[in-house]
Amino acid sequence: MLELVLRIIVYGTVVSGIWALVASGFTLIFGVGRMLNFAHGSLFVLSAYFGIVLTKELGVNPYLSFIIAVLLVGVVGVGIYKVTISPIRHHEVMVIIVTLAIALLVEQILLLIFGDYGTSFPSLVKGIVRIGELPVPTKRIVSLIVAIITLILLEIFINKTKTGKSIMASAQDMEAATLMGINVEKVFMLTMFVSSVLAGVGGLLYSQIFSIKPEVAVKALIYAFAIVILGGLGSVRGSIVASFIVGYILITVTSLFGARWSEFTMLLTIIAILIVRPRGLFGVEE
Amino acid sequence: MMRLADRSLDINKMIVIAVAFVLAATIPFYVPDAFVYLIGLTFLFIILAVSWDVMVGYTGQVNLGHTVFVGIGAYTAALLQVPSRFQGSSLEFLTSMPQPPIFISIIAGGVAAAIIGLGIGIITLRLKGYYFALVTAVLPLVFMQTTFVWSGIFGGEEGFSIGLERVLAETVVGRFYAAFIIMVISLAIMLYVVNSSLGLKFKAIREDQEAAEAAGIDTVKYKLVAFIISSFFGGIAGAAMIHYRITVSPDVYGIPLMLLIILATVIGGLGTIYGSIIGGFLIYLAKYWWLREIIDKVMQAVHLPINDEVILYIILIIIGVAMPGGVYQEIKKRIKR
Numbered sequence: 027m028l029e030l031v032l033r034i035i036v037y038g039t040v041v042s043g044i045w046a047l048v049a050s051g052f053t054l055i056f057g058v059g060r061m062l063n064f065a066h067g068s069l070f071v072l073s074a075y076f077g078i079v080l081t082k083e084l085g086v087n088p089y090l091s092f093i094i095a096v097l098l099v100g101v102v103g104v105g106i107y108k109v110t111i112s113p114i115r116h117h118e119v120m121v122i123i124v125t126l127a128i129a130l131l132v133e134q135i136l137l138l139i140f141g142d143y144g145t146s147f148p149s150l151v152k153g154i155v156r157i158g159e160l161p162v163p164t165k166r167i168v169s170l171i172v173a174i175i176t177l178i179l180l181e182i183f184i185n186k187t188k189t190g191k192s193i194m195a196s197a198q199d200m201e202a203a204t205l206m207g208i209n210v211e212k213v214f215m216l217t218m219f220v221s222s223v224l225a226g227v228g229g230l231l232y233s234q235i236f237s238i239k240p241e242v243a244v245k246a247l248i249y250a251f252a253i254v255i256l257g258g259l260g261s262v263r264g265s266i267v268a269s270f271i272v273g274y275i276l277i278t279v280t281s282l283f284g285a286r287w288s289e290f291t292m293l294l295t296i297i298a299i300l301i302v303r304p305r306g307l308f309g310v311e312e
Numbered sequence: 313m314m315r316l317a318d319r320s321l322d323i324n325k326m327i328v329i330a331v332a333f334v335l336a337a338t339i340p341f342y343v344p345d346a347f348v349y350l351i352g353l354t355f356l357f358i359i360l361a362v363s364w365d366v367m368v369g370y371t372g373q374v375n376l377g378h379t380v381f382v383g384i385g386a387y388t389a390a391l392l393q394v395p396s397r398f399q400g401s402s403l404e405f406l407t408s409m410p411q412p413p414i415f416i417s418i419i420a421g422g423v424a425a426a427i428i429g430l431g432i433g434i435i436t437l438r439l440k441g442y443y444f445a446l447v448t449a450v451l452p453l454v455f456m457q458t459t460f461v462w463s464g465i466f467g468g469e470e471g472f473s474i475g476l477e478r479v480l481a482e483t484v485v486g487r488f489y490a491a492f493i494i495m496v497i498s499l500a501i502m503l504y505v506v507n508s509s510l511g512l513k514f515k516a517i518r519e520d521q522e523a524a525e526a527a528g529i530d531t532v533k534y535k536l537v538a539f540i541i542s543s544f545f546g547g548i549a550g551a552a553m554i555h556y557r558i559t560v561s562p563d564v565y566g567i568p569l570m571l572l573i574i575l576a577t578v579i580g581g582l583g584t585i586y587g588s589i590i591g592g593f594l595i596y597l598a599k600y601w602w603l604r605e606i607i608d609k610v611m612q613a614v615h616l617p618i619n620d621e622v623i624l625y626i627i628l629i630i631i632g633v634a635m636p637g638g639v640y641q642e643i644k645k646r647i648k649r
Contacts, residue, residue: 062442064449110633117636119582122374122445123574124632130571131625138617244453244567251446259442286461293454296447297435304439 032160034278040166040235042273044172044228048246049253050180051224057260057292058197061115064125066225067247068132071240073226074233075098075136077147088148089155096226103189103222104215112211113219129243136240144237147230171229176227177266180220184262193217197260245288249276252292256299258306268307333616337492340485347601349484352491353556354596356549359498360569361576361592362585363545366502369583370511371538372518373437376575380455381543383422384428385550387459387466390560392417393474397465414480416552418494425547433539438532440521456565460639471561480555487556494552498545503585505541514538518583559613568621572599575628581638590640599624 052066073095080091106128114120153164184190196203196213204210228246232238253272257264272295279291299306332430336355340348357385364378395409412420432451436444459466466472481489505511513534516524525531554560563569576595580587604620635642 034592056442062445110629113633114636119368119372119374120578120632120636122376123578124629126449127574127625127628127632128570130567131622131629134619134622134625135617138619139620248450248453251450255443256447286457289450289454289457293447293450296450300435300439300443300447304443 029159030281032062034274034281036157036162037166037281038274038277039270040170041277042116042270043170043177044231045249045253045273046266046269047173047176047228047231048268049139049250049257050177050262051221051228052250053254053257053260053265054224054262055217055221056254057194057262058216059113059115060118062118062122062125063111063218063221064122065128065132065246066221066250067243067245068109068129069099069103069222069225070229070232070246071136071238072102072132073229074147074238075140077230078145078233078238081148091147092150092230096223099226099229100219102225103225107215107218110212117216118161129247133240133243140240141229142239142241144239145233146237147233149234163235165234169235172227172231176224180224180262183220189216193220240253248289248292252296254306255296257305260309261306264306264308280306326435333496340649345484348488350563350597350600352484352488352598353553354432354593355488355491355495356553357572357576358589358592359495359545359549359552360573361580361588362499362502363542363549364512364573365577365580365585365588366506366545366583367538367542368515369577369581369585369588370518371535373535373539374444374445375448375539375542376570377432377451378542378546379565379567379570380448380451381425381429382550382553382569383452383455383562384425385418386554386560386564388424388547389417389421389551389554390472390474391465392420393478397467397472401462401513401519402476403459403463403465414478414555418548418555421551421554422544422548425542425550428537429540429543429546433536437535437539452565452567452570456562456580459562467561469562471559472557474554476558478555479558480552491556498548499585499589502541502545506585510534510537515583534588536586566630571621571624571628572596575624575631578628578631579639581641584638584640587638595624 048066048070049071052063055061055063055066072215076095076098077088077091080086080094081088088096098145110124110128111121114124148163149163151164152167154161155164155167156162182190184194192203192208193213195206196210198206200210203213227248229238232242232246249272253269254260254265256272257266257268272292274296276288276291280288339351343351360378360382367373367378391406392409392412395407395411398404398406432447436447451473458469460468463469479487481487496600504526506514513524513529516527516529517534521531550564553564572595573592576591577588578591579595580589580591584597599620603623607618609618631639637645
C-alpha cells in the first residue's frame with residue numbers, strides 16, 4: 027500500500043510535469059490571442075517524431091536532436107499560425123474547426139508514414155534511482171527536472187523580459203497594447219512559437235518515457251483541456267497547478283483501475299469543475 | 313418593398329426545392345441499385361449535417377461531438393431491437409423487453425440523444441466562452457470507450473448486427489424511400505424551426521450574445537433548445553442508419569464522421585441549412601463513391617503519404633481559411649464584384 031502511494035506520488039509528479047508544459051503552452055496562446063489551438067496536441071506528437079527520425083534515421087546525437095526537434099516544432103507552430111489561423115483570427119468558430127482539421131491531418135499523415143505502432147525517443151540518460159523502496163528510472167527524474175527548468179524559464183521570460191512583457195500586455199488588453207506601439211501580429215507569432223516549443227519539449231520528454239503513437243495527439247489535447255479548464259482558461263500559473271492535480275487524479279485512477287478509464291476520468295473531472303467552479307482556479311476574463 | 317422581394321425570392325426557392333425533391337425522389341429510376349443504397353445513406357447523412365448546422369451555424373456554439381448523438385441514437389435503437397445483448401450484465405432485466413416497431417426505435421434513438429444533449433447542455437451552455445467546444449470535443453472519445461469497456465453489451469470493436477428482419481425495408485429501393493421520407497420530415501421540421509421566431513433568437517445569440525441578453529432573450533435557454541433539437545435529429549439519423557445498415561459499430565462515434573459533417577456544412581456555408589443539404593450530398597457521395605479509388609490510383613504512381621482522409625482534411629482547411637463563409641457565399645460575393 028505504502029509502495030503504491032509512493033509510486034503514485036513519484037510517477038504522478040513526473041507525468042504532471044510533462045502535462046504542465048503542454049497545458050501551459052495551450053493556455054498561453056489562448057490567453058494572448060483568445061485562440062483555441064486544437065492542433066496543440068499534434069505539435070506535441072510531431073516533436074517526438076522529429077526527434078525519433080533525427081536520432082534513429084539520421085544518427086544525430088540525442089541531445090542535439092532534442093534541441094533541433096523542439097525548434098522545428100516551434101517553426102511549424104508559427105507556420106500554422108501564419109498560414110491558417112492569422113487570416114481567420116476573428117472568426118472564432120473557424121479557428122476551432124481549422125485547427126481541428128490540422129490536428130487530424132497531421133495524425134493521418136503520421137499514421138501513413140509511421141504506422142499505428144508505438145515508438146520511443148532514445149533515453150537521454152540510463153540507470154535507476156531508488157526513492158525509498160521504489161526504483162525509479164533516471165530518465166523520469168531527468169524529464170521532471172527538464173520540465174521544471176522549462177517552466178521556470180517561461181516564468182522568467184514572461185515576467186522579466188521586454189518581449190515577455192509585451193506578450194502579457196497584449197493578453198491583458200490587445201487594443202491598448204496596439205496603441206502603445208506593440209506589434210500584435212508579431213506578438214502572436216512569438217507566442218505561438220513559445221507555445222509550440224512548450225508542447226515540443228513535452229512531447230520529447232513524454233516519448234522518452236512512454237511509447238508514442240500518432241493517436242497520442244488527441245490524448246495530449248484532452249489532458250490539456252482538462253488542465254486548462256481546472257486552472258482557468260488563459261492562466262499559465264493556474265494550468266501549472268492544475269496539471270499536478272489532474273496528473274495525480276489520472277495516475278491514481280489508472281494505477282488502480284487500468285488505463286482504459288483515463289478518458290472517463292478526464293471527462294468527469296472536467297464536468298465536476300464546470301459544475302463547482304466553472305472559471306477554474308485562476309480564470310481570466312473572457 | 314422588402315416583403316415583395318422576399319416573396320419573389322420565395323417563389324424561386326420553391327421551384328428549386330420542388331425540382332430537387334422530384335429529382336431526389338426519382339433517383340431509383342435512373343441510378344443502379346448499388347448507388348441507390350449509397351444515396352439513401354447520404355440522405356441520412358444530410359440530416360446529420362443539417363442538425364449540426366442548427367446548433368453551430370445558427371447559435372454559433374461549436375459542437376465538436378455531434379457523433380456522440382449519432383452513436384447514442386444508433387446504439388439505443390440497436391439495443392432496443394436486440395435486448396438479449398444485456399444478458400449477463402447488471403442490466404439483465406432489460407433482456408425481456410419486447411421488441412418495439414422500427415418506427416418507435418428510431419424515435420427512441422432521437423429521444424435518448426436529446427436527453428444526453430440536455431444533460432451536456434445544462435452543464436456547459438450556461439457558461440460563456442469556449443467550454444462547450446472543449447467538452448463536446450472530449451465526448452466522442454469517452455463514448456467510444458464505453459463500447460470497449462462494456463463490450464458484452466455494445467459488442468466492442470466489431471459491434472453487432474440487429475438482424476436482417478429488422479431492416480427499414482426489404483428491398484434496396486424500399487430502404488431508399490424510407491431514408492428519403494425520414495430525411496424530408498426531419499429537414500421540414502428543422503427548416504420550420506430556424507425560420508420561426510426561435511431561429512431568429514438563435515441568430516441573435518450568434519451575432520452578439522450580450523446584445524441578445526440585453527434584448528431580453530434568455531440566451532442559455534435558447535442555446536439549450538437549439539442543442540436539444542440538434543441532438544435529437546442526430547440521434548434520429550443514427551438510429552435510422554442502424555436500421556438501414558443492420559449493423560452497429562463504434563465508427564458511429566468516430567472523428568472521421570465528425571469531420572465529414574463539419575466539412576459538408578462548412579462547404580455549404582454555416583447557418584444556411586440549404587448549404588448543408590448540398591454540402592452533405594456532395595461530400596458523402598464523394599467520400600464513398602469515387603474519392604478513395606481515385607486517390608489510391610494516383611498514390612500508387614507517386615507514393616506519397618496521402619489518402620482520401622488527408623485530401624478531405626486539406627480541403628476543409630483550405631475552405632475554412634480562404635472562404636470562412638462557405639463556398640456558395642464566396643462565389644456570390646465574387647460575382648457581385
